[in-house]
Amino acid sequence: MLLVVGAASGMVVTDGIVGETTAQDSDECTFPVSATDATGTEVTVDEEPESVVTLNPSAAQTLWEIGAKDKVTGVTKHASNLEGASERTNISTAGQTITHEVVVDLEPDLVLAPLSAVTTEEDVETLRDAGLTVFAYPTAESIDEVRQRTLQTGEFVGECEGATETVEWMDEKLSVVEDAVDEQEKPKVLYTFFGYTSGTNTFIHEILETAGGVNIAAEAGIEGYQQINQEVVVTEDPEWIVLNSDSTEVPDGNGFQETTAVKQNQTVVIDTNRLNRPAPRIVYAVTELAETFHPDAYEEAVKAAQSTPTPTPTESPTETEPTPTETEPTATATQTPAATETPTATQTPENSDGDGAGFGVLAVVGSVVLVNALVLGARRRNDGH
Known part of the structure; x- marks a missing residue:
């Protein structure tokens, strides 16, 4: 059974425990606010911004x-799945995700820039040199x-209350998942995308x-986003294979075809906008997978949560379902996956979100033969998307 899962409620946990957050003592924001960002720069916002530009869809x-x-x-063009995004200025062009001139012309009070292979420190510095405040x-x-x-x-x-409510919503949903999977036998799972x-x-x-x-x-010792050897796939023998909506087919090769997951038709496809964006809607990916791996236990946990009186819940996020062209591609016929399995200092992980949000398509520093083989495989599996 190939499961293409839709929206569901769910909750996120760090190391098996529902995480605590360090919100302000009050939900009321105060300005000025300062913090050191990923470039080591102390960024100060003197007053509540009225206009904000985002350089990645997760932001x-x-x-x-x-x-x-x-x-x-x-x-950016890759945030087009968000309701009302078409009413905002698209800072991308057909061949460029971030167009500096467009961002500068908007004269935003604040620019939010999650760093990635797509959004770089050079982009940040260029916008700062133009007089913009960039975090x-x-x-x-x-x-x-x-x-x-x-x-x-x-x-x-200036949305401290909304941010706190959103995190509380995440944690409420994730606690249901934690209850559901507690003491359950955990299946072996592999997430794969174009061989990574x-x-x-x-x-x-x-x-x-x-x-x-x-x-x-992780059990095989892989760190970060890397290619996986088919011998490892055979040895580990996953019971479930997780795919994202940019790559909905299991990779070719006996290593994958001999797995329990393939033999028992246990593959599940999760929307890229939920699985590959480090933002609140990852909760949906967690709950969809929990319901897939542990359907009975998850159903019982949901019923138990519904029977427990709670304060008025925060409204769950809503979204406009993306079409295939609305997601930022992780690898297409024109993108080149790396041939090496271990990133080096000169290799930067890239992904479907451009925000550390999916496993990597690496900057190429490797064998042309293997690269071409991967790209041709991507063409066959994804027909140019």
Whole structure:
């Protein structure tokens, strides 16, 4: 059975425990607010911004969820799945995700820039040299970092209450998952995309394990986003294979075809906008996977949560479902995956979100033969997307 899962409620956990957040003592924001960003720069916002531009879709999604979307004046083309995004200025062109001139012309009070292979420190410096206030986020490596990023974003844009409510919503849903998977036998799981996978020190690893799975990439010692050897796939023998909506087919090769997951038709496709964006909607990816891996236990946990009196819940986020062209591609026929399995200092992980949000398509520093083989495989599997 190939499961293409839709929206569901769910909750995120770090290392099996629902994470605590370090929100302000009060939900009321105060200005000025200062923090050191990922470039080592002390960034100060003197007063509540009225206009904000985002350089990555995860930042845009966060602003939508915390109630600050009306302040957003510019987004990249890869945030088009968000309701109302078409009413904002598209800062991208057909061949370029970030057009500096467009961002500068918008004269935003604040620019939010999650760093990635797409959004670089050079982009940040260029915009700062043009007189803009830019806050650069580091690449998110855990679900707790998504929480902290959400709260920090709220502080910078004057939506502290909305940010706190969003994190509380995440934690409420994640606690249901924690209850559901507690004491359950955890299936072995592999996340794969064009032959790459997600190991330790990635928030996708945490998503898989929070949902009650055992990430075989981590078990095999893979760190970050790397290719996975088919011999490892055979040895680890995943019971479930997780795919994203940019790559909905299991890779070719006997290594994958001989797995329990393939033999028992246990593959699941998760929307890229939920799985590969380090932003609040990763909760949906967690709950969808928990329901897939542990359907009976998850159903019981949901019923138990519904029968327990709670304060008036925060309204769950809503979204416009993306079409295939609305997601930022991780690898297409024109993009080149790396041939090496271990990134070097000159290799920068790239992903479907451009924000540390999916396993990597690496800057090429390797064998042309292997590269071409991967690209041709990507063409066959994804027909040019």
